[in-house]
Amino acid sequence: MASGAGSEVISIxxxxxxxxELLDPAERQRARREAVTRVxxxxxxxxxxxxxxxxxxxxxxxxxxxxxxxxxxxxxxRRCVELIGDADVLRPWGWDPSGxxxxxxxxxxxxxxxxxxxxxxxxxxxxxxxxVLGLELFARGTRRAHWxxxxxxxxxxxxxxxxxxxxxxxxxxxxxxVRPDGISVPxxxxxxxxxxxxxxxxxAVTTAMGELTRAGLVSRGEDxxxxxxxxxxxxxxxxxxxxxxx
Numbered sequence: 001m002a003s004g005a006g007s008e009v010i011s012i013x014x015x016x017x018x019x020x021e022l023l024d025p026a027e028r029q030r031a032r033r034e035a036v037t038r039v040x041x042x043x044x045x046x047x048x049x050x051x052x053x054x055x056x057x058x059x060x061x062x063x064x065x066x067x068x069x070x071x072x073x074x075x076x077x078r079r080c081v082e083l084i085g086d087a088d089v090l091r092p093w094g095w096d097p098s099g100x101x102x103x104x105x106x107x108x109x110x111x112x113x114x115x116x117x118x119x120x121x122x123x124x125x126x127x128x129x130x131x132v133l134g135l136e137l138f139a140r141g142t143r144r145a146h147w148x149x150x151x152x153x154x155x156x157x158x159x160x161x162x163x164x165x166x167x168x169x170x171x172x173x174x175x176x177x178v179r180p181d182g183i184s185v186p187x188x189x190x191x192x193x194x195x196x197x198x199x200x201x202x203x204a205v206t207t208a209m210g211e212l213t214r215a216g217l218v219s220r221g222e223d224x225x226x227x228x229x230x231x232x233x234x235x236x237x238x239x240x241x242x243x244x245x246x
Contacts, residue, residue: 008038012031012036012127013028016087016117030129038118040115042110047069059120060091062118063089064085064090064114066085067114068188069090070109070193071107073106074105092108119137151167160198160204167197168189172228186225
């Protein structure tokens with residue numbers, strides 16, 4: 001089981017430098033000093049997220065500082081996976097099954113060592129002088145919803161190889177690293193996890209990845225990470241892949 005410990009504190013500005021860019025230099029320094037919160041560490045493994053809830057401090061959720069997690073939702077034996085990383089905001093105990101006609105099981109898995117800043121009532125009070133910070137944190141939820149909508153659209157493509165290629169390019173848009181022979185996706189994406197990401201069975205994914213490899217569209221580097229070659233498919237070209245970190 002993933003574990004968390006420690007009483008480390010961090011400024012929300014240092015937890016996510018992009019937030020600091022929303023403020024002028026003087027206010028940025030003031031926010032760095034005053035808008036501080038606690039840090040929670042998670043090691044790889046299953047995470048019983050509900051145990052992290054702290055009702056006495058009006059715990060609203062977490063801002064991921066660094067690391068990688070997955071939210072895995074199972075409905076009647078079919079699993080969907082969402083990848084969550086740096087700068088994402090999550091409320092892992094927010095699943096509310098009451099009134100739903102569809103039974104779903106939600107499991108959280110920490111894929112890489114992860115640090116998360118606690119978003120609680122005390123931090124909200126400290127951020128009051130800078131409402132733009134709260135608005136940006138709220139916008140992070142909208143970004144996750146958009147990402148999931150794109151993933152849902154990809155999952156409707158009938159061919160497994162198309163779904164895989166589109167999904168890998170979508171993931172590369174955020175996590176990819178440019179190298180001489182293509183774009184590396186430095187994430188632990190086994191065939192089984194890819195199957196959950198694209199809504200397919202693992203044997204079908206293994207077959208489709210073999211076809212994509214033989215076509216020269218993907219390969220697996222010595223580090224076991226997937227590498228994308230050539231240009232992104234027309235379906236997603238122009239969605240911001242030029243912003244991939246160099």
